[in-house]
Amino acid sequence: MRAFAGSCEGWNRFLGSLCFEQPLEFNEGDIGLAGGIAITEPASVNPTSVDQIKRYGGTTSSEKPWPEEPEAVTDEDKFLRLEKLHLGQELYSRTETFCLQKW
Numbered sequence: 001m002r003a004f005a006g007s008c009e010g011w012n013r014f015l016g017s018l019c020f021e022q023p024l025e026f027n028e029g030d031i032g033l034a035g036g037i038a039i040t041e042p043a044s045v046n047p048t049s050v051d052q053i054k055r056y057g058g059t060t061s062s063e064k065p066w067p068e069e070p071e072a073v074t075d076e077d078k079f080l081r082l083e084k085l086h087l088g089q090e091l092y093s094r095t096e097t098f099c100l101q102k103w
Helices: 008-017 075-102
Strands: 023-027 030-034
Touching: none
Parallel strands: none
Antiparallel strands: 023 030
């Protein structure tokens, strides 16, 4: 900053070279917001199992509404699904045992 302290022209040229007005590209074809500096890092630095960015196709126009959020899956829903899978497997196993005994 000291190098530009006496020169507004130099400071403005430096700011212009950063291209803050151009949108950043997150991934190929995934254009983000303007006003930042893009850096890359190895994926192993911050491993994640769930993508935190919600991606929607289409225009970014403020006149277009966002798509409806899907209803969140609760722990109870997960438990019920697991219980249903277990009961189905138990029924399958009983049917298989019955069929084998019949032969």
